[in-house]
Amino acid sequence: MTAAPAPARLLRRALYAPEADRANALPAGAWWLWALGLATAASRTTNPLLLGLLVGVAGYVVAARRTDAPWARSYGAFVKLGLFVVVLRLLFSVFLGSSIPGSHTVLTLPELPLPDWAQGVRIGGRVTAEQLVFSLYEGMKLATLLICVGAANALANPARLLKSLPGALYEAGVAVVVAMTFAPNMVADVVRLRTARRLRGRPAGGVRAVAQIGLPVLEGALERSVAVAASMDARGYGRTAQVPAAVRHTTNVLTLGGLLGVCAGTYGLLAAQGAVYGLPLLLAGLVIAMAGLRLGGRRSVRTRYRPDRWGVRAWLVACSGAVAAAAMIWAGAVAPEALRPGVVPLTAPVLPLWPAAAALTGLLPALVAPVPPSNRTATDRPARRGKEQA
Amino acid sequence: MIRFERVSVRYEGTERPTLSGVDLTVPEGELVLLVGPSGVGKSTLLGTVSGLVPHFTGGLLSGRVTVDGRDTRTHKPRELADLVGTVGQDPLAHFVTDTVEDELAYGMESLGLAPDVMRRRVEETLDLLGLAELRDRPIATLSGGQQQRVAIGSVLTPHPKVLVLDEPTSALDPAAAEEVLAVLQRLVHDLGTTVLMAEHRLERVVQYADQVVLLPAPGAPPVMGPPGGVMQVSPVRPPVVELGLLAGWDPLPLSVRDARRGAGGLRERLAGASVPARTGGAPTSGPTVPASGPGTTPVREVAAERSRPGRLARLLGRGPATPATPSAADPVTRVDGLGVRRGRVEALRRVTLAVAPGETVALMGRNGAGKSTLLGALVGMIEPTAGTVRVGGLAPARTDPRAMVRRVGLVPQEPRDLLYADTVAAECAAADRDAGAAEGTCRALVSELLPGVGDDTHPRDLSEGQRLALALALVLTGRPPLLLLDEPTRGLDYAAKARLVGVLRGLAAEGHAIVLATHDVELAAELAHRVVILADGEVVADGPTGRVVVSSPAFAPQTAKILAPQEWLTVSQVRTALEAGA
Numbered sequence: 001m002t003a004a005p006a007p008a009r010l011l012r013r014a015l016y017a018p019e020a021d022r023a024n025a026l027p028a029g030a031w032w033l034w035a036l037g038l039a040t041a042a043s044r045t046t047n048p049l050l051l052g053l054l055v056g057v058a059g060y061v062v063a064a065r066r067t068d069a070p071w072a073r074s075y076g077a078f079v080k081l082g083l084f085v086v087v088l089r090l091l092f093s094v095f096l097g098s099s100i101p102g103s104h105t106v107l108t109l110p111e112l113p114l115p116d117w118a119q120g121v122r123i124g125g126r127v128t129a130e131q132l133v134f135s136l137y138e139g140m141k142l143a144t145l146l147i148c149v150g151a152a153n154a155l156a157n158p159a160r161l162l163k164s165l166p167g168a169l170y171e172a173g174v175a176v177v178v179a180m181t182f183a184p185n186m187v188a189d190v191v192r193l194r195t196a197r198r199l200r201g202r203p204a205g206g207v208r209a210v211a212q213i214g215l216p217v218l219e220g221a222l223e224r225s226v227a228v229a230a231s232m233d234a235r236g237y238g239r240t241a242q243v244p245a246a247v248r249h250t251t252n253v254l255t256l257g258g259l260l261g262v263c264a265g266t267y268g269l270l271a272a273q274g275a276v277y278g279l280p281l282l283l284a285g286l287v288i289a290m291a292g293l294r295l296g297g298r299r300s301v302r303t304r305y306r307p308d309r310w311g312v313r314a315w316l317v318a319c320s321g322a323v324a325a326a327a328m329i330w331a332g333a334v335a336p337e338a339l340r341p342g343v344v345p346l347t348a349p350v351l352p353l354w355p356a357a358a359a360l361t362g363l364l365p366a367l368v369a370p371v372p373p374s375n376r377t378a379t380d381r382p383a384r385r386g387k388e389q390a
Numbered sequence: 391m392i393r394f395e396r397v398s399v400r401y402e403g404t405e406r407p408t409l410s411g412v413d414l415t416v417p418e419g420e421l422v423l424l425v426g427p428s429g430v431g432k433s434t435l436l437g438t439v440s441g442l443v444p445h446f447t448g449g450l451l452s453g454r455v456t457v458d459g460r461d462t463r464t465h466k467p468r469e470l471a472d473l474v475g476t477v478g479q480d481p482l483a484h485f486v487t488d489t490v491e492d493e494l495a496y497g498m499e500s501l502g503l504a505p506d507v508m509r510r511r512v513e514e515t516l517d518l519l520g521l522a523e524l525r526d527r528p529i530a531t532l533s534g535g536q537q538q539r540v541a542i543g544s545v546l547t548p549h550p551k552v553l554v555l556d557e558p559t560s561a562l563d564p565a566a567a568e569e570v571l572a573v574l575q576r577l578v579h580d581l582g583t584t585v586l587m588a589e590h591r592l593e594r595v596v597q598y599a600d601q602v603v604l605l606p607a608p609g610a611p612p613v614m615g616p617p618g619g620v621m622q623v624s625p626v627r628p629p630v631v632e633l634g635l636l637a638g639w640d641p642l643p644l645s646v647r648d649a650r651r652g653a654g655g656l657r658e659r660l661a662g663a664s665v666p667a668r669t670g671g672a673p674t675s676g677p678t679v680p681a682s683g684p685g686t687t688p689v690r691e692v693a694a695e696r697s698r699p700g701r702l703a704r705l706l707g708r709g710p711a712t713p714a715t716p717s718a719a720d721p722v723t724r725v726d727g728l729g730v731r732r733g734r735v736e737a738l739r740r741v742t743l744a745v746a747p748g749e750t751v752a753l754m755g756r757n758g759a760g761k762s763t764l765l766g767a768l769v770g771m772i773e774p775t776a777g778t779v780r781v782g783g784l785a786p787a788r789t790d791p792r793a794m795v796r797r798v799g800l801v802p803q804e805p806r807d808l809l810y811a812d813t814v815a816a817e818c819a820a821a822d823r824d825a826g827a828a829e830g831t832c833r834a835l836v837s838e839l840l841p842g843v844g845d846d847t848h849p850r851d852l853s854e855g856q857r858l859a860l861a862l863a864l865v866l867t868g869r870p871p872l873l874l875l876d877e878p879t880r881g882l883d884y885a886a887k888a889r890l891v892g893v894l895r896g897l898a899a900e901g902h903a904i905v906l907a908t909h910d911v912e913l914a915a916e917l918a919h920r921v922v923i924l925a926d927g928e929v930v931a932d933g934p935t936g937r938v939v940v941s942s943p944a945f946a947p948q949t950a951k952i953l954a955p956q957e958w959l960t961v962s963q964v965r966t967a968l969e970a971g972a
């Protein structure tokens with residue numbers, strides 16, 4: 001250590017990730033940019049080795065940096081969803097056939113004869129190795145995208161992401177946040193009521209059970225939302241500042257005009273012969289709508305408590321995702337065959353060195369993002385929501 | 391600070407006003423307690439202060455409520471948010487955000503305070519309420535007392551001049567309630583906040599009040615005065631006041647400390663008398679309570695009990711000596727080395743317990759100690775991960791619910807969970823079918839427990855106490871020898887509680903074994919023959935009520951605290967003894 005020159009030591013100290021707390025929390029946007037970068041990279045390739053590497057990168061960062069908060073537990077659900085997508089894609093391919101020509105027959109299913117008008121649709125029939133491999137690759141791509149989104153979801157507090165909305169949209173954002181906290185409550189209600197059925201001597205499972213507890217669950221959710229609305233009202237939600245009528249009218253005109261511009265621009269882009277004016281119209285619409293929102297923010301008196309700051313670490317996290325995406329896009333242009341291994345004829349995929357290195361830059365957050373404190377605090381008192389609500 | 395001028399409130403579709411003729415002034419910097427039986431409009435009165443009544447709830451308010459000069463008719467709740475902080479009955483319904491720190495800041499954000507002011511006030515409030523350790527925690531993972539403190543903190547940060555609280559301690563265990571009350575007292579003393587609070591559990595709060603507002607009956611005008619004076623005429627009183635009235639102390643004591651100072655004479659008068667058995671409990675003719683029988687293996691108390699059987703017998707069933715009868719050999723339920731795990735959390739560890747017919751056991755312990763889990767295991771909702779549970783010889787979790795319903799019944803914390811039908815009659819018919827009982831069995835029980843409730847009444851329109859009685863009737867339809875109740879007195883006023891105590895004593899006298907999980911030490915003292923205290927999923931004390939609660943600072947009822955070391959538990963025991971002596 002003593003041999004290390006001073007700058008190197010300073011750099012190492014600077015890179016050494018601090019323990020996470022409120023003050024150095026990464027903005028939710030940084031995590032989402034990182035995850036979207038990885039997802040973009042995944043969308044550019046069907047090479048199973050690269051996809052596996054991307055999943056591994058996302059999984060490692062989640063394992064190293066996620067907290068014990070309720071939203072962080074969703075990662076497992078996304079992984080399961082990804083596996084489900086792969087299996088579903090394979091099953092579809094087996095039973096519905098595929099347009100991929102292939103010569104290696106794996107098995108032949110009895111084919112369902114279909115009338116003439118259903119031409120091009122096939123049920124059953126020959127299943128080739130090529131078509132299986134092709135759907136496996138496609139399924140893996142989709143699964144990787146899902147897992148990247150899941151990683152962002154697990155690492156960034158969704159409520160915080162909504163809080164970074166512009167002031168004029170804040171109230172809508174709060175409504176969404178409140179709605180999101182209700183889903184887990186409703187699940188808890190369903191569990192509680194199902195077990196309560198046992199107390200009346202009725203089986204807890206079955207369709208009838210669900211039908212009978214449906215109404216009480218909805219009633220409970222409604223009552224709770226009314227209670228939260230009362231609490232928000234009493235705590236000053238929706239207080240507005242007086243703004244001159246001129247400003248109000250300008251806001252309305254800008255917002256409406258901007259949205260119209262966005263719609264027209266999008267239509268232009270999608271339609272066959274409007275691409276010339278489509279893009280400028282879309283951009284102009286966006287700018288006007290933003291101005292409208294900004295002006296609309298004047299009506300809201302609220303301030304923000306300790307907003308997340310974009311620091312060096314946030315930039316590093318966001319850039320690592322962007323680098324992975326950019327490198328993969330570039331590699332797709334330079335060496336497409338490495339990113340899309342051949343299916344007809346079947347070839348074994350190889351791991352292209354440079355794209356793999358680019359995917360590995362996605363690991364940077366596991367080094368620089370603040371480390372969440374040990375999990376002790378969150379588990380020493382288990383959540384007993386259902387109990388305490390009652 | 392708060393002025394009510396001829397305030398009445400009438401909700402749509404009701405015949406008479408919920409509140410009428412309220413003429414009050416709440417002075418600045420005082421802690422004012424609002425008392426009265428259930429359904430007299432306490433919550434409505436509190437709601438008028440924050441403007442939620444009538445702006446949010448609807449209804450017609452006549453008269454005028456002004457808070458610090460602002461008229462609530464012309465100011466919406468959100469425009470009073472900087473002046474009035476309101477916390478409702480259920481803290482979870484109060485939270486808008488998901489972590490403690492954000493929740494504390496939410497109100498200030500809405501008011502548009504400057505970021506540096508917000509930061510400073512959040513830090514101050516974290517310290518004031520002892521929440522600094524919890525600042526980053528998701529609110530869902532906090533205990534009940536912590537949640538209640540966060541809810542209070544979240545309305546404190548905008549520095550309101552008035553704090554309005556609806557039953558802040560009802561859902562809390564005794565220690566957590568103390569925590570919250572200590573905070574309130576600090577606010578009143580140090581910051582000069584005006585606090586207006588409604589609470590059923592007077593024994594916890596009356597000593598802290600500067601003034602008491604009594605709403606004696608629905609629609610009747612309120613009475614306001616110093617606590618001592620109002621308590622003399624109040625229909626609802628805590629045990630310390632009852633005892634004071636019984637002993638004729640003047641001035642009337644409001645706290646255990648005051649009462650103890652004057653209790654020397656009473657203790658002397660009672661020294662000769664023996665603690666009487668409770669009526670209806672541990673009948674000498676029926677099967678006796680085998681608290682010291684082989685069925686129970688309490689952790690500590692047993693050795694002491696066995697060495698002194700005479701005293702135990704005196705405690706449990708005065709009169710002819712009652713040696714342990716056959717019931718000890720076949721208890722209604724027997725739990726052996728029970729362990730329950732949820733994920734990594736061990737909710738229960740090595741719990742051993744037996745309950746005999748006719749015995750009433752109170753399970754106590756702080757929030758999250760495992761009381762509800764133990765009840766869940768007894769009724770079969772929770773499968774044990776270790777050890778055995780036997781109810782009537784069967785393992786509840788493995789038995790068909792239809793068979794269990796005739797062996798054990800649980801009234802859950804929220805009785806509403808048991809009610810699915812639209813009318814009382816339909817509930818009763820369903821209960822008869824479920825339990826395989828003769829038609830009309832349940833209806834007969836309902837008429838007995840809940841006289842005067844029509845067949846067509848919707849269960850939702852019943853009061854808290856009536857709903858509990860209905861759920862109890864449904865559960866009793868199967869005539870289960872073992873009856874379990876989870877927190878039965880939450881939200882009940884003293885009258886409803888007294889009715890419940892009467893019903894449960896009757897059931898125990900008929901030979902039902904009863905297990906109650908409760909925070910209510912006064913209820914345990916009234917009813918239980920035996921108290922089992924759980925802590926972190928383990929049984930830490932198990933023995934006769936007198937022995938266990940008298941020595942515990944948290945679980946002793948007020949009478950026991952005042953008359954310790956004598957083992958008097960309730961005012962009625964003292965009254966009987968005094969009458970016998972006189």
